[in-house]
Amino acid sequence: MEGLTLVALPTAVATTAPGQIQTQRNQMNALRDDYDALRENLRLDELAGDATLSPLALLLTELRDKARVYFGHIDDAAFLDWLDQVQPEDLSDDAGTGATGGFARLADTVDELDAFVMTALEELSLLDDALDGAQAEVKLAALWQKTFTRAAAAQEAWLEQAIVRRGRAVVEEIYPDADERRRLYQYGFSPYVGRRFEVIAPVIAEQLGDAGEYGRETPAQRLARFAALGELLKEDRGFGFRVRETVTDQTILENWTDVLAWWMRGPGAEQPDAVDLRAQQRFVADNLEFRLGVAIGAVVAQKWTAGAGDPLAVPSLAEWKSTTGLPWFGFWARELLRWGTLDPFVAFALAQGRAKTRETAEALRANFDAWLAEEVAAPTAEDLIDPQRFLAWERSLPSRERERVEPVPELAELTGTNGVMNRYNVLPIAAEDEVLWVDAAGYELARSVDEFGLYDADDIANDYVLExxxxASVRRSFARPRRR
Known part of the structure; x- marks a missing residue:
């Protein structure tokens, strides 16, 4: 029956060998204990009823429970006093490195709480630079009243006190410098990790700023820029590269520039063997696209905010260079990592849907270069990768005339319905000389003739109605727009 599970447990030993009887008895007892534990867990879940633990409450509860285990706090008051003064670095030298030791995880939990508190305070005080401890308490207490955590754990008064008191400690004792708090918030890392990142952030900014000739550089020179940026992150396990402890992953980390060259289509890059492809793709996603991309993005965002002077200012292409003080490479670096190319034009063409593959996008580059030569007498290195130039080139291309003729309904034969509902939303499945019209669950409702093979797999992106x-007939109700 649906919703019921049959659990079979042995009730007697099956062996007659004297040496195996006790072994099977032990196995029977272990299975019975597992079954009893399962029933008890189900009973406790049922008793919990509608109790819901929010992510913030879960974080605080986990922090309190760990503090009790390691420091012997016997009540909530002792825990709150401890929370007023504890800092991640006091708990473990491995804080913010992804270490799995007990104290390292406790330190990371404190750091995650600080990240929440600091984010809340910064976003509540974007236009208020004179935030003190008392104001922090007031703002966090007001925020608490609007959170799901308060509604989900109304009986737990200590949760509110934990947030409010930790907020005051962050402002007065742990991160008292308002400018530092704002920078750490803008980086996007947890505060303790952000302090480490702040050491290399100026170096990243300097390397981005030195790339004014990127548009004219050779592929080898371009690849070297990304390798230099990656070396800054390679050793740190907080904001930097991180892999599993397997031999394969550790080997990839040691030779990560080879993976970079392959992903970015660098000169002379070797293609990975099939058995290594998945591991290298995982390294690209986790460390090149994400970790290196986030680090670059954090520095660029901080440069924009510092240059704009207004925390609410919205970035625009027209003002991007003058505001950040960076060349266009700073604008493109993260996108290049995402699309796996050294050429900003290729990233642009892929992002805009002008090409479906990097090879096709590379072939379009000649068209843009010819257009630019006509528009600009002596293009600079920056002109060659200026996103505003790319957009202007795209606008110069002829647009495809939209279909204006109303499509004629196509006759169909009902096969999986008697038509009592009169109208059905369907999708086409192309078959040999015919089309199967199915509903969203995949059940066939009708068929129609397609002797000219007009339907293919792409048509499933359009919407059709069976009447x-x-x-019986089928008409198209929506067509996905397609670029030239």
């Missing part, structure tokens, strides 16, 4: 009426 029974006197004569």
């Amino acid at each position: 029974s009426g006197a004569q």
Whole structure:
């Protein structure tokens, strides 16, 4: 029956060998204990009823429970006093490195709480630079009243006190410098990790700023820029590269520039063997696209905010260079990592849907270069990768005339319905000389003739309606727009 599970437990030993009887008895007892534990867990879940633990409450509860285990706090008051003064670095030298030791995880939990508190305070005080401890308490207490955590754990008064008191400690004792708090918030890392990142952030900014000739550089020179940026992150396990402890992953980390060259289509890059492809793709996603991309993005965002002077200012292409003080490479670096190319034009063409593959996008580059030569007498290195130039080139291309003729309904034969509902939303499945019209669950409702092979797999992206009426027919109700 649906919703019921049959659990079979042995009730007697099956062996007659004297040496195996006790072994099977032990196995029977272990299975019975597992079954009893399962029933008890189900009973406790049922008793919990509608109790819901929010992510913030879960974080605080986990922090309190760990503190009790390691420091012997016997009540909530002792825990709150401890929370007023504890800092991640006091708990473990491995804080913010992804270490799995007990104290390292406790330190990371404190750091995650600080990240929440600091984010809340910064976003509540974007236009208020004179935030003190008392104001922090007031703002966090007001925020608490609007959180799901308060509604989900109304009986736990200590949760509110934990947030409010930790907020005051962050402002007065742990991160008292308002400018530092704002920078750490803008980086996007947890505060303790952000302090480490702040050491290399100026170096990243300097390397981005030195790339004014990127548009004219050779592929080897371009690849070297990304390798230099990656070396800054390679050793740190907080904001930097991180892999599993397997031999394969550790080997990839040691030779990560080879993976970079392959992913970015660098000169002379070797293609990975099939057995290594998945591991290298995982390294690209986790460390090149994400970790290196986030680090670059954090520095660029901080440069924009510092240059704009207004925390609410919205970035624009027209003002991007003058505001950040960076060349266009700073604008493109993260996108290049995402798309796996050294050429900003290729990233642009892929992002805009002008090409479906990097090879196709590379072939379009000649068209842009010819257009630019006509528009600009002596293009600079920056002109060659200026996103505003790319957009202007795209606008110069002829647009495809939209279909204006109303499509004619196509006659169909009902096969999986009697048509009692009159109207059905369907999708086409192309078959040999015919089309199967199915509903969202995949059940066939009708068929129609397609002797000219007009339908293919791409048509599933369009919307169609099957109408029974006197004569069943199918008409297209929506067509996905396609670029030239």
